[in-house]
Structure formats: structure tokens, C-alpha cells
Amino acid sequence: MNALCFYFQVHQPLRLRNYRFFEMGVAHNYYDDYQNQYLVNRIADRCYIPMNNLLLELIKKHGKKFNVSLSISGVALDQFEWYAPHVLDSFKKLAKTGQVEFIAETYYHSLASLNETSEFEKQVKKHSERIEKLFGKKPTTFRNTELIYSDEIGARVSKMGFDTMLTEGAKHILGWKSPNYLYCNAINPKLNILLRNYQLSDDIAFRFSDQQWKGWPLTAEKYVDWILQLGKKEEVVNIFLDYETFGEHQLKETGIFDFFKVLPDIVFKRTKFKFSTPSEISKALTPKAPVHVPFPISWADEERDLTAWLGNELQNETFSKLYELTEKIEKNKDPEIHKDFGFLQTSDNLYYMCTKWLASADVHKYFSHYASPYDAFINYMNILSDFIIRLEGKNEKNETKTKQKAKVSVKGDQNTNVNKLKLSTKKTKKMETKKPAAKKAAAKKPAVKKVVKKAAPAKKVVKKAAPAKKVVKKAAPAKKVVKKAAPAKKVVKKAAPAKKVVKKAAPAKKVVKKAAPAKKVVKKAAPAKKVVKKAAPAKKVVKKAAPAKKVVKKAAPAKKVAAKKPAVKKVAAKKPAVKKAGCKKC
Numbered sequence: 011m012n013a014l015c016f017y018f019q020v021h022q023p024l025r026l027r028n029y030r031f032f033e034m035g036v037a038h039n040y041y042d043d044y045q046n047q048y049l050v051n052r053i054a055d056r057c058y059i060p061m062n063n064l065l066l067e068l069i070k071k072h073g074k075k076f077n078v079s080l081s082i083s084g085v086a087l088d089q090f091e092w093y094a095p096h097v098l099d100s101f102k103k104l105a106k107t108g109q110v111e112f113i114a115e116t117y118y119h120s121l122a123s124l125n126e127t128s129e130f131e132k133q134v135k136k137h138s139e140r141i142e143k144l145f146g147k148k149p150t151t152f153r154n155t156e157l158i159y160s161d162e163i164g165a166r167v168s169k170m171g172f173d174t175m176l177t178e179g180a181k182h183i184l185g186w187k188s189p190n191y192l193y194c195n196a197i198n199p200k201l202n203i204l205l206r207n208y209q210l211s212d213d214i215a216f217r218f219s220d221q222q223w224k225g226w227p228l229t230a231e232k233y234v235d236w237i238l239q240l241g242k243k244e245e246v247v248n249i250f251l252d253y254e255t256f257g258e259h260q261l262k263e264t265g266i267f268d269f270f271k272v273l274p275d276i277v278f279k280r281t282k283f284k285f286s287t288p289s290e291i292s293k294a295l296t297p298k299a300p301v302h303v304p305f306p307i308s309w310a311d312e313e314r315d316l317t318a319w320l321g322n323e324l325q326n327e328t329f330s331k332l333y334e335l336t337e338k339i340e341k342n343k344d345p346e347i348h349k350d351f352g353f354l355q356t357s358d359n360l361y362y363m364c365t366k367w368l369a370s371a372d373v374h375k376y377f378s379h380y381a382s383p384y385d386a387f388i389n390y391m392n393i394l395s396d397f398i399i400r401l402e403g404k405n406e407k408n409e410t411k412t413k414q415k416a417k418v419s420v421k422g423d424q425n426t427n428v429n430k431l432k433l434s435t436k437k438t439k440k441m442e443t444k445k446p447a448a449k450k451a452a453a454k455k456p457a458v459k460k461v462v463k464k465a466a467p468a469k470k471v472v473k474k475a476a477p478a479k480k481v482v483k484k485a486a487p488a489k490k491v492v493k494k495a496a497p498a499k500k501v502v503k504k505a506a507p508a509k510k511v512v513k514k515a516a517p518a519k520k521v522v523k524k525a526a527p528a529k530k531v532v533k534k535a536a537p538a539k540k541v542v543k544k545a546a547p548a549k550k551v552v553k554k555a556a557p558a559k560k561v562v563k564k565a566a567p568a569k570k571v572a573a574k575k576p577a578v579k580k581v582a583a584k585k586p587a588v589k590k591a592g593c594k595k596c
Contacts, residue, residue: 084117
């Protein structure tokens with residue numbers, strides 16, 4: 011079998027905002043929505059729509075002999091859905107032809123495969139489910155971010171159920187071997203490995219419009235000649251390109267679309283090659299040998315390793331800081347936190363921090379929108395710092411919620427506790443009006459507020475219930491309860507909002523005038539001065555409660571009414587009731 015495989019990577023990274031002038035912990039919108047929308051639609055007009063239409067045209071023209079493969083990252087799918095739904099529809103039309111295979115990858119185009127956590131498996135699963143939902147078929151072929159591969163990564167991919175994986179045909183791992191055969195994973199031979207022919211791929215991706223290149227201009231006839239020079243024994247030629255090569259990296263004016271439009275005709279006329287998909291090749295061919303890759307490789311730069319993303323201290327620090335958050339992220343249930351964590355993992359953010367020189371540096375500068383790698387690092391770390399503040403804040407809130415639930419829950423069945431709270435009888439209502447009940451309510455801020463508001467009508471009862479003097483005498487023991495309730499002063503500090511209630515309680519002035527004889531009661535209440543001394547911290551509250559001074563001044567006329575001596579003896583017993591009302595306000 012002679013197969014010619016064209017794989018197209020479709021990936022559009024989210025551009026981050028300039029976060030150097032934002033206040034940490036305040037603004038959490040990390041993405042430049044305007045630029046992202048503009049770029050997606052610009053590339054759609056230049057590349058996605060015209061290239062998708064060209065593929066549809068070639069499929070109709072050549073039938074089952076023409077097949078291609080597409081690998082669309084989850085980040086790109088999300089942006090198509092947000093900014094350019096018509097692009098997503100055009101890919102769905104390609105899927106309906108049955109001659110386009112959609113390949114799985116990490117959802118966020120991340121470097122999660124280099125981390126030992128389960129984040130890698132989660133992203134791959136999420137992406138596979140999204141591809142199956144959009145295009146109607148679950149992917150069986152996997153290609154990692156930027157073709158990153160090693161023996162261990164391949165073994166992890168095999169465990170996830172994939173039978174084929176794509177990677178780079180790097181010289182330092184192949185040696186004398188050719189990339190134009192089917193290989194298998196060194197740890198698990200069940201996983202077939204297809205290697206990219208980087209020479210023929212880069213001739214289109216990077217050198218097509220380079221007029222200084224000795225192969226310029228590149229025509230379909232010349233390209234087929236190079237394929238034929240490989241030899242008749244070569245079984246499969248894997249051409250892997252960025253989809254944006256057509257119309258974006260290589261503009262329409264260079265003739266890139268015309269080149270690809272004519273290429274299938276020339277291939278079918280002059281060779282026995284067919285345009286195949288990875289799954290077809292994996293079924294038709296037998297692996298020649300295992301390929302040993304002890305250390306990760308990629309398709310980037312001359313080295314074909316990880317130095318494009320993890321080649322300096324800036325990148326390594328960013329990578330370690332980011333993936334240190336994995337455990338905290340797993341505990342957090344906020345979908346916005348998980349979404350931002352995913353987008354911050356996009357490998358492009360690390361790619362912009364590369365500090366290489368010469369030819370590799372030119373490629374990095376072309377794709378980066380930052381003035382320098384250091385600007386990219388500073389901006390990204392500012393955003394990551396804000397994200398960590400959010401994450402820790404969310405986790406603290408979750409912890410406090412669980413603690414509150416633990417306090418509310420009593421030993422025993424929770425359902426029985428709920429039923430007890432819902433019970434309301436005459437006895438329980440009377441118990442709520444007693445002082446001991448106020449202790450329990452004092453522990454909970456919300457409960458204190460409700461009790462104070464409900465207790466307000468008690469003023470009317472004091473006026474009408476004059477004959478209740480005897481009852482007041484019997485209630486004298488309540489004074490002890492007041493002394494015990496002294497600790498409630500601490501609650502007063504927390505219950506600062508109670509100030510508003512004090513203002514509403516202004517009508518109590520009328521009661522003070524009638525109860526002028528209360529002077530003697532004031533003398534009895536002298537012991538309260540000691541409590542005031544202990545509650546020294548309450549001075550701050552007194553300063554804030556300045557409006558209370560007006561109430562004291564207005565109460566001065568009470569001295570003139572002191573002439574009514576008989577009333578003093580009878581009403582004096584009412585003073586404990588006044589103290590009760592005062593405690594409720596507290």
C-alpha cells in the first residue's frame with residue numbers, strides 16, 4: 011500500500027489581555043475578547059472557509075480516493091462557537107462526507123501530558139466527547155499537543171483506548187530508519203505510531219513562499235517528483251501542517267490554494283499513492299518495528315524537543331506554578347475556575363516566553379504578539395497570581411460553608427433535627443420570649459436581628475398592661491439571668507448593624523417620661539458600672555453610636571416629674587422590664 015496522508019492541525023489560541031496595569035484580585039477577565047473575535051473571523055475569511063470549500067470540492071471530484079484528517083483543539087472549537095458559528099457549520103459539512111477523520115488531542119492544547127496528574131486524561135476525554143458530539147464519530151487516533159511524544163506518553167494514550175498516534179519523525183530517534191513506515195510503541199506494541207515527514211511538510215508550511223529557497227517556486231509537479239524520489243518501498247508519507255498555512259501563513263496571493271487544488275490530480279496520474287486517513291493505514295499496514303523514544307520529542311524548532319516551551323527559567327517556573335494548583339482545582343467546584351485553569355494551560359502562553367536565537371527565534375517572534383519573552387512572562391504571571399487569589403478565596407468560602415454546616419448539624423439524624431426546628435407549639439413560643447432562649451439566639455447573628463424586630467411590639471404591652479405589676483415582682487429572679495447574659499456584650503461588637511434598631515427604638519422616650527420615678531432604680535443598678543469597666547472595648551461602639559447622645563439629653567426633663575413620689579414606689583418594679591428590652595436591643 012502506498013498512502014499519502016495529509017493531517018491538518020486547527021488551533022487558534024486565546025489571546026490574553028495586557029494585565030500589567032490591573033489591580034490584583036479585582037478584575038478577572040483575562041482574555042482580549044475584541045482581538046480574539048477579530049482574529050478568528052479574519053482567519054476564517056482567509057483560511058477556514060475557503061480551505062473547507064476546497065476540500066469539499068476535491069472530495070466531490072475524486073470520491074473515496076481523496077481523504078484527509080483534521081485535529082481541531084477544544085480552544086478553537088470554543089472560539090468558533092462564540093465568534094464564528096458558520097466556521098463550525100462548514101466543518102460539520104466535511105464530517106458528513108465520511109472522508110474526513112477527526113483526530114483527538116488535549117482539549118486545551120496543553121502540556122498536561124508532561125505532568126503526572128490525571129489532568130491529561132481528563133482533557134483527552136473531554137475533547138473526544140466534544141468531537142463525537144459535534145461530528146458524530148468517536149476518534150480512534152490521537153495526536154498530542156505539538157506532536158509531543160515519548161514511550162511513557164504513548165503507553166498512557168494506549169490505556170485510554172486509542173490504537174494509533176501521530177508524532178514527529180525526528181532524526182535523533184530514527185537514526186538510519188525512514189519515517190515513511192508504520193511503527194509501534196516500545197512499551198505497548200498495540201499502539202501504532204505514524205511519523206511525520208518533516209522535510210516534505212516544512213516545504214509547504216515554511217518554505218512555500220520563500221523566494222530565497224532553492225526549491226522556489228514550488229509546484230505540484232515538483233512536489234510529486236520529490237515524493238517519487240523516496241522509492242517504491244516507502245509505504246506511507248505523512249504530511250502534517252497547520253491548517254492556517256493556507257491563506258494565513260502563506261497568503262492566497264502566493265498560489266497556495268492553487269497548489270493544493272492541483273496536487274491530487276498530479277498524484278493520481280503519476281503515482282500509485284492514495285490519500286488515506288490514519289485509521290485506514292493502521293488497519294492496512296503492519297508495524298515494521300517499535301520506535302524507542304525515552305525522552306519527549308515534538309515537531310518544534312531544529313531540536314525537535316521541548317525547549318520551545320520548557321527551555322528557560324521563565325518557562326519552567328511558569329509550568330511548575332501552574333500545575334501546582336491541580337489538587338486545589340480538583341477540590342473546587344466552580345465551573346469558571348475550571349474553565350480559566352484550562353485556558354491558562356494552553357501551550358502558546360509558554361511558547362511566547364521562548365528566548366532562543368537565530369532561525370527558531372524568528373519563528374517564535376512571528377507567532378507572538380508580545381514585545382519580548384519577558385513581557386509575555388510578566389503579563390502571564392500577573393494573571394496567574396490573580397487566578398491564585400481567586401482560587402484560594404473560593405476554597406476558603408467552601409471551607410467556611412462546610413464548617414457552618416457542621417455547627418448547625420447536631421448529633422443524630424439530620425432529618426429529625428429539621429423536623430424539630432419546624433415544630434411550633436404554644437410552649438415553644440413562650441420559651442422564645444424568655445431570657446434563656448436569648449442566649450442561643452445570641453450565638454447566631456441573624457437570629458439576634460429577628461428577635462429584636464419581633465420584640466418591638468412589647469412597648470405597647472408595657473403601656474396597656476399596667477396591672478401586670480404583680481407579675482413583674484414575681485419575675486424579679488430574672489435579674490440573675492441578666493447578669494449571666496453579660497457575655498452577650500461580645501456579640502454586640504459583631505452585631506454592629508444593631509445600631510439601626512436603636513434608632514428605630516426612639517419611641518421609648520415617651521415611656522421614660524412616664525417612668526420618671528426610675529431614679530431609684532438607677533441607684534440599684536449601680537453594680538452595672540463594673541460591667542462597663544470590663545467592657546472597655548465597647549468605647550469604640552459608643553463613638554459610632556453618637557446619635558444616642560440626643561436621646562440622653564431629651565430624657566433630662568425626667569427630673570421635673572420626680573415630684574410624683576407615690577408613683578415611684580409602684581412603678582419602680584418595672585425597671586427590670588426596661589432592662590429586658592435593653593438586652594434585646596443588644
